[in-house]
Amino acid sequence: MSSVLKIILQRLALGVLTLFIVSVVIFLAVNALPGDFAQSILGQGATPEAIAAIRKDLGLDQPLFTRYLTWLAGMLTGDLGVSFAQMNFQNSMGGGEMETVATQIAPRLYNTLWLAAVTAMIAVPVSIALGVLSALYRNSLFDRATNIFTLSSISSPEFFLAYILILFLAVLNPLLPSLSNIYDELSFAERFQRTLLPALTLTLVVTAHMMRMTRAAIINLLASPYIEMARLKGMSPIRVIVKHALPNALAPIINVIALNLAYLVTGVVVVEVVFVYPGIGQLFVDSVKIRDIPVVQACCLIFASAYVLLNLTADILSIISNPRLRHPK
Amino acid sequence: MTDRLLTIRNLKIEGRSDETWNPIINGVDLDLNRGEVLGLIGESGAGKSTIGLASMGYARDGVRISDGSVEFDGIDLVNASAATKRALLGKRIAYVAQSAAASFNPAHKLIDQHTEAPVQHKVMDRASSVEDGVELYRKLRLPNPEQIGFRYPHQVSGGQLQRAMTAMAMSCRPDLIIFDEPTTALDVTTQIEVLASIRDIVEQFNTAAIYITHDLAVVAQMADKIKVLLRGDEVEEADTRTMLSSPTEDYTKSLWAVRSFHRPEKPAIVTGSTPVVSLKNIDAAYGRVPVLHDVSFDIHPGRTVAVVGESGSGKSTAARCITGLLPPKSGYVEFDGEALPLDYRKRDKMQLRQAQMIYQMADTALNPRKSIGEIIGRPVQFYLGLTGKEKRKRVDQLLDQIELEPSMYYHRLPSELSGGQKQRVGIARALAAEPKFIICDEVTSALDQLVAEGILKLLAKLQDELGLSYMFITHDLATVKSIADEVVVMKDGRVIEQGGKSEMFQPPHHPYTDLLLSSVPEMDPDWLSTVLKERGVDNIGDAAVDKM
Structure with a gap:
């Protein structure tokens, strides 16, 4: 077991290093955005003095390096800072409850993770099952139909898929609500029901990739001597694939799943907009629009962490799925 | 005849390349009785493995049986349904592959792969199959038979895997086993143990076998009769001793003659000369x-x-x-x-x-x-x-x-x-x-x-x-x-x-050189028995170096 532990620790350390590098990149990239918050909040007619005052207020007059260190120190202590937009309110209105970036992001992040979880619960089993079946009946009508269907859905724009689903599942057959405005007071069932349409849309988006990787990874192994051996032992085709090919194909499949889950956390703005779903993607886009740098940076870092964490998990799972590493000689 | 197990008549097999079907086997006949071991020999491309697999009613991707019949115990394997064949494979006809390391599934323990056929074919339940597996491992003189099955393939050496695969083939006590070059990938000292184990167990359970190899000396130890193949055609078939002592065809004679190439001895090195x-x-x-x-x-x-x-x-x-x-x-x-x-x-x-x-x-x-x-x-x-x-x-x-x-x-x-x-x-x-x-x-x-x-x-x-x-x-x-x-x-x-x-x-040799030299198979059909007797059958397991 110790060698597995060692590999996992190495990967963890690498993950932390990656996050650190990412934080630098995010910081530089966000600061390279044209225009700044003071300019966009005060409008075209603002005097240079007013702009300078606000910049000073927000610490934007400090050198880049100092600002980075302040931000990094805040991040490391769990303080994501205060949104510029909120700070502005406080200044002009004189006191009142000030909302931190953390309290602003938390409910949105929760919603996004919930949507991603519901989607994953549907998409992952469906993709693997479809992948296994299309590998089993490769080159059959079923295989071709599955390929055409998943490929067309991944090739269509997300909003188009969303409207098609709304048309069939909300308008023509009113089974599900077309708006997914969820809030805290909803019961679990209501929440689930309202999330279902965006989740189905996203399922259509991510299935193709995972299903095709499952199919390819399995078919890749079908020429292996141990698969021939299983066939020569008289095992049924489905058993050959599920019991003999799939366990050896897990590593690439897990990696593609992780990549798609990361996408679900970070890249679903369009779907959120269509269904008016209060996720983190919308918050992110809004913050970029008004150059609300602390929120943008925090969102970027969360996205990056999601990628790093999910890929790390995928790495660890692939290691564990390999008996050579699990049981060294 | 009641003891006829496998009858192949005019078997023709084709392989596809560049969209056309080319002949691989051009009409081979084969008869095998219960408990009999047939050696199939020939160079690569002779079609040995293809015939071996065809006698299980199996053709690899891109290969097809185009003509002829394969009858196993009265069942026509060429026209049998996939389900009929599956019911036979593993249960009544088993296969031992060339590379055990590649043919064991790396994701499962040996014993799980061993019990798969008996359990799936409903020959016995898992518990008794595990017990039987341990017994077979012991019979095949695997070290530590109680535990070795609970290892993964990569934790076991090549020679041991090859024996575990023979045990797996035996798990349902089949009537016929196809051995496809089972010792080709092994060192000589390991090969001799595996050969001895295979021969013992085949004799013990009176299993019929087709033993495929390109090594004449090996086939001489294992087979009752030998069939020589050349590019998809049968050259000749005879019982082992006849075949070794008096082959009739020129091709067979040329195979037998290969081992006779010897360079003349060179004079001794001049002492004091500088080596290259x-x-x-x-x-x-x-x-x-x-x-x-x-x-x-x-x-x-x-x-x-x-x-x-x-x-x-x-x-x-x-x-x-x-x-x-x-x-x-x-x-x-x-x-x-x-x-x-x-x-x-x-x-x-x-x-x-x-x-x-x-x-x-x-x-x-x-x-x-x-x-x-x-x-x-x-x-x-x-x-x-x-x-x-x-x-x-x-x-x-x-x-x-x-x-x-x-x-x-x-x-x-x-x-x-x-x-x-x-x-x-x-x-x-x-x-x-x-x-x-x-x-x-x-x-x-x-x-x-x-x-x-x-x-x-x-x-x-x-x-x-x-x-x-x-x-x-x-x-x-x-x-x-x-x-x-x-x-x-x-x-x-x-x-x-x-x-x-x-x-x-x-002689005299270092004991290891001795072991190495005496492990090289010879064309004499009694060679294996003689060597084993000399070494004392009980310690073949220890005689060779245990390479884990």
Whole structure:
């Protein structure tokens, strides 16, 4: 077991290093955005003095390096800072409850993770099952139909898929609500029901990739001597694939799943907009629009962490799925 | 006849390539009675494995049974449904593959793979199948039979895996087992144990078997009767003793004759002469794993030194130290009495060209995208600085030397050549540098016997013409007998014994050399029984080195 532990620790350390590098990149990239918050909040007619005052207020007059260190120190202590937009309110209105970036992001992040979880619960089993079946009946009508269907859905724009689903599942057959405005007071069932349409849309988006990787990874192994051996032992085709090919194909499949889950956390703005779903993607886009740098940076870092964490998990799972590493000689 | 188990009539099999179906087997008949062992022999491409699989009603992807009948115990396997065949496979007909390491599923423990067939075919439940598995492991003399099944394939050595696979084939007590080159990938000392185990268990359960191999001496030990195949046709069939003593067909006779190639003995080395290559007290390691311990030997001008030993004994590592690919930890390499830099990057062109290599797998050692002319031309240009017409002339000369017609082969790609021709190109590439010394790393082990003999003869001819010295790495003692002048025996990274060929093949030996020599199968059908009796049957398991 110790060698597995060692590999996992190495990967963890690498993950932390990656996050650190990412934080630098995010910081530089966000600061390279044209225009700044003071300019966009005060409008075209603002005097240079007013702009300078606000910049000073927000610490934007400090050198880049100092600002980075302040931000990094805040991040490391769990303080994501205060949104510029909120700070502005406080200044002009004189006191009142000030909302931190953390309290602003938390409910949105929760919603996004919930949507991603519901989607994953549907998409992952469906993709693997479809992948296994299309590998089993490769080159059959079923295989071709599955390929055409998943490929067309991944090739269509997300909003188009969303409207098609709304048309069939909300308008023509009113089974599900077309708006997914969820809030805290909803019961679990209501929440689930309202999330279902965006989740189905996203399922259509991510299935193709995972299903095709499952199919390819399995078919890749079908020429292996141990698969021939299983066939020569008289095992049924489905058993050959599920019991003999799939366990050896897990590593690439897990990696593609992780990549798609990361996408679900970070890249679903369009779907959120269509269904008016209060996720983190919308918050992110809004913050970029008004150059609300602390929120943008925090969102970027969360996205990056999601990628790093999910890929790390995928790495660890692939290691564990390999008996050579699990049981060294 | 009631005891007829398998009847094959006029079997024709085709394989698809480039959208057309080409014949692989052109109408072969085969009869097998219960409890009988048939040996199928022939060179690669003879269709042995294809017939073996066809007798299970199985054809690989891109292969089809186009005509003829395969009848197993009254069941027509050619026209049987997939479900009917599945009910037979594993249960009444079992298969033992060439490479157990590749044919065991790396994701499951041995015992789980062992019990799969009995449980799925509802022959017995899992618990009794596990018990039976342990019993079979014991019968096959696997070490630690109680626990070995609970290991994963990668935790078990090749010879043990091969026996575990035989146990797996036995799990449902089939009527017929197809053994497809089960010992080809094994070292001689391991091979003898596996052969003994297989023969015992087949006799014990009175199982019929088809034993496929290209090794005549092996088949002589295992089979009751032998069928010789050549490019999809039967050459002849007879019972083992008749076949060995009086083959009727010319092809069979030529197969039998291969082992008779011997070079005349060379005069002894003049004492005090300077060796071409000399290894002095070499210690080497891969990372922190030590591989060579105090290895010293000399190679004299115009002579062939065979380095023999089993896989993992450090033969190839010694070669890597000479070429400088793996700089030794301590010790040094001398060339014509001069110490060479240990790392090849520190050697100059003159030093580099003196030692050339020929590899085991000519397939992977030649760049598939370069023509033969380019492959041989590259070292000609690099080492000798020849270009244009002169280069072409030199390449043509080299092609002549390896007996390939220059105008025919200059522009061909490696994929358009046969295995033996590819190996000849490998030899020409080594010669192109005009070296004094060539390392031949298992150059004949991937080749059929007749082709291998051609390569050995070519190497001998070149040695006489050019005064080359060879370091000949091999695990095949027959090859050693035919071409070596001196022999170095290695084991676990040490030189166990070294000396002239004639003294090496005469007792007294180091016990390990003895074990190695006595494990080489001989054409005598009683050889295996005799050796086992000499060693005492009980300790074959211990006799060979346990390689985990």
